[in-house]
Amino acid sequence: MKRRQLLLTLSSLPLLHRAQAAASPVRLVSIGGALTELVYALDAQSLLVGVDTTSLYPAAARSLPNVGYARTLSAEGLLSLRPTLIIATEDAGPTAVLRQVEAAHVPLHTLRAEHRFEGLLERTRQLGELLDRRPAATALADQFSARWRTTQQQVAKASAGxxxxxxxxxxxxxxxxxxxxxxxxxxxxxxxxxxxxxxxxxxxxxxxxxxxxxxxxxxxxxxxxxxxxxxxxxxxxxxxxxxxxxxxxxxxxxxxxxxxxxxxxxxxxxxxxxxxxxxxxxxx
Incomplete structure (x- = not known):
């Protein structure tokens, strides 16, 4: 009986570990001003523990610990904040630093910059997935789309004739x-x-x-x-x-x-x- 109880306990450890990991608070570092704006737009700013120097809006982001310029990051600066998740744009680097962060087993997600309106929608949905804010991301993407349709009408009117x-x-x-x-x-x-x-x-x-x-x-x-x-x-x-x-x-x-x-x-x-x-x- 004791041996059976021991085996049941051992088999449950992976599930327990995953449950504990899921329950742990997210410590998010955002590298890229537009990504930081999206975090705030998703009302997920409570997860932020650090940002880069381009994260200037909203003003509240400027009071967060700063990890430096997106292109000249240091592994020490990033890891000192004990992040559980890092989001970054394609401009982030140097590559060697990003590899050091990944070697430290910190999840690092690079989102495409993509200079198109559709790219904004895609990044919004991706962040919704990463930050467990799917309904908020869907609603936000719909708001952006509505605003964009209005913008296109305004541009057409301004440029006519x-x-x-x-x-x-x-x-x-x-x-x-x-x-x-x-x-x-x-x-x-x-x-x-x-x-x-x-x-x-x-x-x-x-x-x-x-x-x-x-x-x-x-x-x-x-x-x-x-x-x-x-x-x-x-x-x-x-x-x-x-x-x-x-x-x-x-x-x-x-x-x-x-x-x-x-x-x-x-x-x-x-x-x-x-x-x-x-x-x-x-x-x-």
Whole structure:
């Protein structure tokens, strides 16, 4: 009888271990500002124990322990928070650090950045699965879809009756590092979603700004981020960049800016961001 009881006890240990693991509180680290926004949108912020430096919205995220910049993470910094789950975008790295984290048996899930509205819906559903928030994720995805339909109507109305403006996106968050955005970038995607044309659409990715390239694109408007605008000395500073003053946008002083995470993050605020961008780019 004792031997039978011992065997029954031993056979139940794996089930007991899984039950205890399931009952343990999730300690979540989010690497990527748009993912952190989604965590809050799913009302799962109580799970967060750490975020990266791009997690600036909502403001409450800034008070959480910070693991550093998404591209230059350290295994020590991540593991010191004793996470039970890490979510990250494809930008996270270096690869060696991510391998160290996985070697420590911490589940690490990388979600595709994918600069499409459909990508936002997919990430929402994936997070719903990972965080056990499936009903909330389904409801949130439905909200995003409804907002997106409204945005598309607003863009169609704003862009009707005139040629699509040519827009050049400029990124200048660091001193001396000014780049312009071609196709296959988040900037290119939002410009097209707003019913405009990327003036640098024949180039792939981000390229250094040169006066020849800028003048050749002949943009009707300059699009940048609020951070770039502040770092560059405002609109006057942007207009002083090489070649900008010689463009239609420079002569008309047409410079539009938005918060970087809202504009390029493809997170929960994407529909509102695109709608506001369309209103700013198209003539009234």
């Amino acid at each position: 005139h040629a699509a403006p040519r827009v050049l996106f400029i990124l200048s968050h660091a001193a001396g590092q000014v780049r312009i955005a071609g196709q296959n970038t988040a900037a290119d995607a939002v410009i097209r979603y707003a019913g405009a044309v990327n003036a640098l659409q024949d180039v792939d990715g981000y390229k250094p700004l040169t006066p020849e390239a800028v003048i050749a694109t002949a943009p009707d408007a300059i699009l940048t981020t609020d951070m770039s605008l502040d770092a560059g000395g405002g609109i006057d500073g942007i207009l002083k960049l090489p070649g900008i003053a010689q463009t239609p946008a420079g002569r008309a002083r047409r410079v539009v800016s938005q918060d970087a995470l809202e504009l390029l993050g493809f997170g929960p605020r994407l529909p509102q961001s695109v709608a506001r961008l369309a209103q700013a780019l198209h003539p009234a």
